[in-house]
Amino acid sequence: MKNIVVLTGAGISAESGIKTFRDADGLWEGYDVMEVASPQGWQKNPKLVLQFYNDRRRQLSEVHPNAAHKALVQLEEQYHVTIITQNVDDLHERAGSSHVVHLHGELLKARSQKNPDEVIPCTNDINYGDTCKYGQQLRPHIVWFGEEVPMLETAISLTEKADILIIIGTSMQVYPAANLVHYVTPGIPKYFVDPAPAITDKSIQVIAKKASLGVPELVTKLLEHV
Numbered sequence: 001m002k003n004i005v006v007l008t009g010a011g012i013s014a015e016s017g018i019k020t021f022r023d024a025d026g027l028w029e030g031y032d033v034m035e036v037a038s039p040q041g042w043q044k045n046p047k048l049v050l051q052f053y054n055d056r057r058r059q060l061s062e063v064h065p066n067a068a069h070k071a072l073v074q075l076e077e078q079y080h081v082t083i084i085t086q087n088v089d090d091l092h093e094r095a096g097s098s099h100v101v102h103l104h105g106e107l108l109k110a111r112s113q114k115n116p117d118e119v120i121p122c123t124n125d126i127n128y129g130d131t132c133k134y135g136q137q138l139r140p141h142i143v144w145f146g147e148e149v150p151m152l153e154t155a156i157s158l159t160e161k162a163d164i165l166i167i168i169g170t171s172m173q174v175y176p177a178a179n180l181v182h183y184v185t186p187g188i189p190k191y192f193v194d195p196a197p198a199i200t201d202k203s204i205q206v207i208a209k210k211a212s213l214g215v216p217e218l219v220t221k222l223l224e225h226v
């Protein structure tokens with residue numbers, strides 16, 4: 001079976017009702033990005049940061065996978081598919097994708113603020129004073145600006161094995177995620193589904209459509225021409 005690697009960003013979840021980051025005014029849901037998504041913001045006001053991610057986590061119960069998440073699952077009928085997502089939601093998993101790597105963490109996990117390896121499942125709010133079993137304050141299991149990306153090496157080695165690369169709904173502005181595209185074998189087919197694609201690489205076939213339209217179309221094509 002050929003390997004398909006799919007790199008997704010906020011755009012794939014937009015039609016499920018989760019806002020993207022850079023389509024607005026530099027604010028996420030009314031918050032200054034650095035206040036809620038940086039180690040400095042956490043130092044300054046951990047309660048605000050917890051509240052921000054508690055709201056995002058609660059929102060998960062109100063949203064559902066859309067046609068794009070679901071179409072990617074169909075690809076597994078004829079390909080080995082790995083999704084590398086920048087998203088912290090669980091919509092790929094809920095759609096049924098079997099192999100999902102979260103580059104920027106997951107809303108449904110918490111971790112010790114002292115030990116990044118002490119990660120636990122988290123379906124409810126994290127409150128100030130909630131601790132891991134070693135007594136350390138819990139924080140969202142999210143990769144904030146300026147922090148290491150622990151899944152990066154895994155993502156690179158998966159990308160190097162791709163026979164086909166699909167990029168969906170990302171502004172390609174955040175590194176190191178945006179660099180992954182450079183690790184594919186030269187000459188493999190590459191597709192980019194985004195209504196406002198911000199790339200100039202001529203070797204990538206652009207499908208300038210919303211994910212819910214463009215992804216099912218691409219999947220149908222790939223299933224017909226394995």
Ligand code: APR
Pocket residue numbers: 008009010011012014015020021022023086087104168169170171172173174193194195196197198209210211212
């Ligand atoms: N279908 C597909 N793409 C869409 C749709 C849609 N319906 N609506 C918007 N988009 C596209 C936009 O055109 C844009 O290119 O989604 C992209 C969203 O870009 P960003 O908001 O920058 O999101 P993303 O690229 O995922 O951000 C990367 O930045 O702040 C960090 O950690 C955060 O993971 C995030 C990372």
